[in-house]
Amino acid sequence: MVGVIDGRQAAARLVATYSCIANDMRYTAAVFDHCLYFNTSALARRLEREWSAAFEPFDLTPPQAFMLRAVIERQGLLQSELSEALSIARPTATRALDGLEAKGYVERYRSAVDGREVSILPTPKAVRLRNALNEASGAVTARLKKELGGGAFAGAVAVIRGIRSALE
Amino acid sequence: MVGVIDGRQAAARLVATYSCIANDMRYTAAVFDHCLYFNTSALARRLEREWSAAFEPFDLTPPQAFMLRAVIERQGLLQSELSEALSIARPTATRALDGLEAKGYVERYRSAVDGREVSILPTPKAVRLRNALNEASGAVTARLKKELGGGAFAGAVAVIRGIRSALE
DNA sequence: CCCATATAGTTGCATAGCTAATTACAGGAG
């Protein structure tokens, strides 16, 4: 904390709120309106809240729930394959699986073929959650589709996936 | 670590890799292809890498750099206004500003009008970075625009921003 | 004036993500 601002400066602040010295566009509301990074990160944070609420009844965070769903749908994948499927770094996969293992949802099996690899299998308790997890996620999707319009929603997902794949 | 998987099970794993019991679509490559949350989060992580490299010469992470750019472009905003402008929670803004203050890029001024509020101003050292920061970000944008096609890029940003604003 | 309520900012705690470094195993060159 460095100083105190007086009333005159506070008034100047209010003007600054609604003007943009940077690009001669005055009364621009948002600073990074046209930035792909900014809008994508902000949307990701916003969506995290939606899916967080959806998985809250299972006491799972969205990353945990998506990892578990992947383990259930693709039984026996190696950790490296899971990290690739979920587009996360391998240490992140290690920790997500640590958490799910501690909760009794997954088991690790070291491969007899290659002793470095570890296969992941869901426990029966996890498999029993499968439909409920899919439905919880599907309910959020259905709600957003309704709010945003079905066509717009599918188009948006396609656009976002398209950018992802264009960046490898 | 619970057990060891044998060769036969390993073979079954490979089949599982490329089939999807969940929805009768076999040979589906990606598990959550149609999920808005999954694709958006994954894209956000990918873009974080791009912008991270862009701001690396300034020893700033993307969140730090975007906060600093907002402070420079909207001089004198309150912390609450900055957190809203950047779509982050107020504690996150507090910590981002702590870091920028420690680096000598921003100064906090407690409002004389309302002693709870704090106005943020960039230091001259920060203002001198302004063009370079904008250009660093613009260079990434330009490169991606070229890779993805200008129309597709602008359309994608519009779509993503549209979803953001539809969710308030 | 004093108290109750509200608000701005901060702090504590937890999760998730990354890179770099480490450990354990695999596989080929000599």
Add this chain to the structure above:
DNA sequence: CTCCTGTAATTAGCTATGCAACTATATGGG
């Protein structure tokens, strides 16, 4: 066989993020 190199997973350490709780200030009612 031994060593060197490569790779899967883990560990260490950092940043960013959010919610909940706390502090300090403001404001309106008695």
